[in-house]
């Protein structure tokens with residue numbers, strides 16, 4: 845498992861999700877942006893500096909620009925709609941020029957419909973789902989899923 849860079853980075857994103865301030869109304873998510881050379885560019889997690897922060901958004905906000913060929917790893921499927929802010933993460937990812945997304949857990953339709961995957965694919969982003977890590981991504985959200 846540690847030999848596969850996708851699994852390694854996604855496992856880190858799942859670990860970051862554990863750092864999120866607790867919430868009863870939003871998922872805890874971690875995200876890492878990795879450059880084409882395999883080095884970490886930025887990381888983030890939900891509610892990192894503001895209660896409305898999403899993980900992907902928090903990571904992308906730390907980058908002035910994203911090199912082409914970058915990948916974003918997120919423990920949860922990037923949102924395609926959200927209530928807290930006008931731009932969902934799927935849109936922010938496309939706008940940042942990221943063309944590859946790896947996530948562990950498909951967004952359950954709890955707060956909004958999970959349409960991030962469809963939005964990303966429609967904008968020619970390669971989307972990879974690694975369900976082997978979904979249990980780890982779900983863990984900090986167990987209280988929301990009962």
Ligand SMILES: [Zn+2]
Nearest residue numbers: 898923932933
């Ligand atoms: Zn989001």
